[in-house]
Amino acid sequence: MVRSLKNPKKAKRKAKESKKGSSSLVPSIPIKVWQPGIDKLEDGEELQFDPSAYNYLQGFGIGWSCLSFDIIRDSLGLVRSEFPHTLYGVAGTQAEQASWNYIGVFKVSNIYGKKRDLVPSAIGDEDTDMESESSSEEGDDAGDGPAKPILQLHKVAHQGCINRIRSMSQKPHMCASWSDRGHVQVWNFSSQLNALAESEAKRSQGGNSIQRIAPLFKFDGHKDEGYAIDWNPVIPGRLVSGDCNRCIHLWEPSSESWIVHENPFVGHKASVEDLQWSPTEGDVFASCSVDGNVSIWDTRLGKTPAISIKAHDADVNVISWNRLVSCMIASGSDDGGFSIHDLRLVNEGGSVVAHFKYHKQPVTSIEWSPHEGSTLAVSSADNQLTIWDLSLEKDAEEEAEFKAKVKEQANAPEDLPPQLLFVHQGQKDLKELHWHQQIPGMIISTAADGFNILMPSNLETTLPSA
Template sequence: MVRSLKKPKKIKHRNKESKKGDSSSSSVPSAPAKVWEPGVDKLEEGEELQFDPSAYNYLRGFGIGWPCLSFDIIHDSLGLVRSEFPHTLYGVAGTQAEQASWNYIGVFKISNISGKKRGLVPSATGDGDTDMDSESSSDEEDDVGDASAQPILQLHKVAHQGGVNRIRAMSQKPHICATWADRGHVQVWDFASQLDALAESNAQSSQGGNSINRVAPVIKFDGHRDEGFAIDWSPVVTGRLVSGDCNRCIHLWEPSNDSWIVDANPFVGHQASVEDLQWSPTEADVFASCSVDGDISIWDSRIGKSPAVSIKAHKTDANVISWNRLASCMIASGSDDGSFSIRDLRLIKGDSLVAHFEYHKQPITSIEWSPHEASTLAVSSADNQLTIWDLSLERDEEEEAEFKAKIKEQANAPTNLPPQLLFVHQGQKDLKELHWHQQIPGMIISTAADGFNILMPANIETTLPSA
């Protein structure tokens, strides 16, 4: 159970200018490249990590001011499956400000995302205004001044009481969002006006501003006895919501006219804090939960307030879960010990474990199946890694030998990586949450203590539907 962001500071991203023609740097022979192994290798004095630009179709950092523990991507009307640059995305994010009264929800739009420009991960240095600047390698320095390659961030801020533990947007009505506050209440918001303003804007430069607007929530529920982090909208029933707290209770929200009726009688079955919730992608009344007690529970709201079935999924806290929307029998979960597991719900009363990985060195903070490939999922960890896995991959010794022989010409590659490990992204500190973009195949957004990253790994191939 690792959730808080320590010592939040306002984020500003600045360019680091490389010095061309510096004779001192050019005269020093470069050391042979080496693949960095987190948890194994250590940086010596004067060493720094560099990424391979060819590994990404796109990589860019941005921030909305304060660090964000949670965010969500807004479903837009720009196309169900978009594969051509430039891209535009919409999102909502909740802050973890230094003082409770400074918190807000950021409703944002990022446009002009061009794959021809690969930016480095920005650094967070001191206070400042929101911007989209990012560092650039010396090889690409000539492109930094090209305005057509710069992404544009536009942001509307809405005041929020206390820090935002988690925020989720409804897929059927994307302007409706729910937030879990660290003060112990859950609120539902209507951001239609903010999103309409962003959609109608044709700004040619980044816009942030410091003004924070005050908007009344549609509903505020104070029935939880403690704060919480678990919340999810049903993908089957429009407006149906569940929220879970650190006091083991889960409440069901039913839409009613322009508001919601929250069942005061909670679902109770876990022995400790409810950490995450996920509705079934196919069943209207079924949802899953995971808990600090290490269990995953499946609930059916038609048959009472106790779990239909519970299994001991992990030896330590079960932090996060993800229900596969393309293969609804599969559910993934991540634990405090750094491991994550895949289970087949058709075998839930027996041996349902399909796969178990112990690659990460610190607690799993987020896990999510790809919306475009049923066998692919992404994982983030407190070890500052975001990894992408393809469960359909198997070890091929002949192919592996050929690859190792080739890669050794460029770098000393690790030899003990799982064959299902498809991609490793680093550079963010204290990673908290990730999401695949539902409409842009291969795009992932992640949040951490030092801001957001948008990344599109070059080796993530997605099968697009035929025209």
């Protein structure tokens, strides 16, 4: 159970900092491959990212550190593959004092990246909050350099730190937030999103003013704070929220408000850490807990689990229900391992069809790709974000060919799982990641030192184009 990100320091960072530790170690010639948890930096050495590994890589911040965020579905196209890109999001802060917190509704535009050009672009002014780190086809306003991404931000006051925040897919302007003060609130951010959509892009964050608006609904029925919350993808407005006191409450929409069931779903023996609705059945959701279990619930069958799976020997921090292969659920644990469960095998003695123990610290986030059913991304407290393709298998001939190519790299890893596609580093204390539902291959992640937007180049061949 590794969650807290109460950091009194703001998440301001220079672009140079966002590049450290992303892919390889470049102290001097020859280049070495950096092995997290094994290698150590010597005096004068620093980590540098390999520009050819990314179609796009960018860091930015919204002020205070952020434990949780969500990507907001927009109307710019269901599947977008052509640069430049624009994205919208909502994020909650972890400020030093409760009254300083806010929810940031943001827009990042002017995202120019590489298509097939693997030549890194020149590095510009390192003192800007946002800086393009990949080649572009368009120049900036002066016409003499790579186009720079633009961040626009509206801040909405929030009492207490935001443990988790989620946007409703059917009505993206509706967001639910979990406060460390023990209440769950629903917000309408339509005016903020409309203002971002209609405003001309400027190279600023829109000032430091914080708006004060009232939430649409507030639920104080939880007996403790919590982190688990999820909107139903099948029934608009239906919500579940879980707390550290083992209780899960069901929310039913009712005329622009909600009726929250007073009697909670109870089945776990310890804190409920995460919740996920089934992608296909509006009455079925999954939960995970510090008790090591993943449970499946059917709201039509009462307040106890329909299925309980002993998923890990340690706390289960996060789960993700595969929206393309609905029988698959991924779970991430406090011991650094993550597992893939096939619900069709529950009654046959075991649901685990794959287990990986690559990460050295607790898994903090896990999510299936919305565009490729065998691919998922994982973040960990070991400061790594990894991408996996479970359809890959070990090929002796390809492995021998690879080793021949890297024979000059003395410390090239030899025991990496064949399913491991990509390793991203450079962020400190990674907390949450999300794939962009409408931009194939794009991942956004948050950490103690800010956000990263990344598009690994080796995902290009497996993801569909518009």
